[in-house]
Structure formats: structure tokens, C-alpha cells
Amino acid sequence: MRQPAVFIPHGAGPCFFMEWTRGPADTWARTEAFLRGLVAGLPERPRAILVVSSHWEEPVFTVGSGEAPQLIFDYYGFPEHAYELTFPAPGSPELATRVQALLKGAGIASAADPARGWDHGVFVPLKLVTPDADIPVVQLSLKASLDPAEHLAAGRALAPLRDEGVLIVGSGMSWHNMRGFSPAYTQASADFDAWLAEAVQDPGKLARWAEAPNGRLAHPREEHLAPIFVAAGAAEGEPAEVVFRDTVMDVVVSAHQFGAPQLAARAA
DSSP states (O other), X not given: OOOOXXXXXXXXXXXXXXXXXXXXXXXXXXXXXXXXXXXXXXXXOOSEEEEXXXXXXXXXXXXXXXSSOOBOOOOOSOOGGGGSOOOOOOOOHHHHHHHHHHHHHTTOOEEEESSOOBOHHXXXXXXXXXXXXXXXXXXXXXXXXXXXXXXXXXXXXXXXXGGGTEEEEEEEOSOOOTTOXXXXXXXXXXXXXXXXXXXXXXXHHHHTGGGSTTHHHHOSSGGGTTHHHHHHHTTTTSOEEEEXXXXXXXXXXXXXXXXXXXXXXXXX
């Protein structure tokens, strides 16, 4: 069955695997529950997962092609055990090759990196999504330009993967202003999130995200939003909806699904 493409919030560092002390202890509880239930809400269990994380940028779209990627602990100031997490899911050189072939077929330059590991935009949420680490995972970089049109085009090129049992996941945050997590930004984040919920229906509008209410306040730099462009492009012309929404650290964050039957989780 055709898989959807999804855009998920990957949290703050290893937030799901530690005692959270930067606010209420249950700050990330609803996000965790959403991620844990993601596979159960899919049309069928994915054959593989392709993740576009906000934490990897390259001059051209680059796919991780290793068989057993290591973990990159690219976060700082967290408890020691947060740097001992494991996620032994296999990579898939076969899927990496297929990704490059689809991009090439669309006239999009790409590269492969067999040595790069998975950053926390991959292994932190996927430890919840697939706790048994039994689904092959491949990571695709952002293109350093962060151009929405280029990322939408990459998503369009990769759309056939959805009919091949591959779940396409954009991993980022719908709000990512590191100085903007406080009650002073609650309404601004709600306004941006309401705009985003409408914009995902129209890739042209989504590409103009910087014109949105509080767009540049939400994303002073758009690397945490860019994965949504790939997910949206992969299901262009199909329904899109908010499948999760919560107020976390005083700001509104959300997850979005593009195409295919709807996930079991629903927005509050």
C-alpha cells in the first residue's frame, strides 16, 4: 500500500530519554506518544524509512549509503547517559542507490556518503518510532541552499518510493527560534502554525513561508522547516493535514501528514 510522507517534530536533543528539567517533567510526553504511535497508524508497516533531517546539509542532496551507520551525538550539555544511546537499525545501500537514481531521473544532482552516521534528527525520534530498530533507515541531506523549490522538487522525484513501501520522513521542528521558547512567543507560534496548517495544502504557498505571519520569527534560519518541503513534494496534489499539535516550552509545534490514509493520531 502507498505510504504517506510525514513531517515530525524531533524534539530538543535527547529530550525523550532523560529527566526533563527545563520545564515540566511531562513537557515532551505528548510528542513522545505521537512518535511511538506513528507506525501503528500507517497503512502497513514500512519496508524502509527515508529520513530528511534538519541536521545535515550538503552542497548537493547527499544520501547516506552505509550498511550500519553509527550515531552522531550532535547535541551538547545533556546528561552523560544521553551520549550512550543506541539505535542499531540497519542502513540500506540498495535504497540509497534507488534514491540517487530517482533524483538523477529528475535532473537533480546528488551524491552518496557511505561513512556518515545518523544525527539526532534521525536516531532520537526513530528510537520511539521503531523501538526494535528493525526497519532499515536511510538518511538524505538537505541541500545547503535551503531553497524551498529545490526541496519540493526532490520530494516529487522521490514520490515513487511511497509505492515501494518506503515511509518518507521530514524531521525538524515547525517552530525553531532558539530564543523564542517563552510565553512571549505563544501567540506568535500559534499564528504561524495556523498558517502552516493551511499552507501545506498548496506547495506554492508553502514555498513562500517567509511571508507567513511570524515566518522569520519562527525560523530565523529555515533548516528545521526545510524537511517539510521534501515531504510535501513527495505527495503533491494529495490531501495534507495536521496529525499532531501541542504547546511545548510555551510554543505551538505540530506534525503534518501528506497523502495516504490518515494516521491514527490526531491534533488536539
